[in-house]
Amino acid sequence: MSAHVPSDRSFQLLEVVPSRMESTPAVARRNWPDDTKARIVEEALAPDVNVSAVARRHGISPSQLFGWRRKAMAKGQVKRRDAPDEDAEPASGVVEIGIGGATVRVGSAVSEDHLRRVLRAVRSA
Known part of the structure; x- marks a missing residue:
């Protein structure tokens, strides 16, 4: 509990921690x-x-x-x-996707939009 402070008091008591007053940070920087x-x-x-x-x-x-x-x-x-690099060749492999009892084989020439339409059709069948 704090002591009673008169209302006419014109100063304030501050506590100073010397280690934090230095210009260097609290943790030393690493030099990578x-x-x-x-x-x-x-x-x-x-x-x-x-x-x-x-x-x-x-x-x-x-x-x-x-x-x-x-x-x-x-x-x-x-x-x-x-x-991808400009010099890189497109993948020539085939991807197989199994949905339910159907298998969809997709080559690299198939566009993403076309593949989405095919997958939606297979799912709804």
Whole structure:
């Protein structure tokens, strides 16, 4: 319980913690070598990779990894891998889809819209 404070009091008591008054942060920053950053960024650019999971695995925040990735792409050190390479040949394999008792075989020349129509027709039959 606090003591009674007179209403004419014109000053305020402050508690100062010396360790937090320094200009350095409470936790020292890690200095990552460039080759380690590059390896982690390359790992994060792989197709179907969760960037946040890569960051957690290496003990860094996802925002830091996204920042490294953005800077590396801006410098031209790495390329985004979202789109397939222009030189890459389309897959020539056949995909088989089993629905109920029917099997639908689809080649790479079939458009996505056409495949959807076929699958809807097979499901409704």
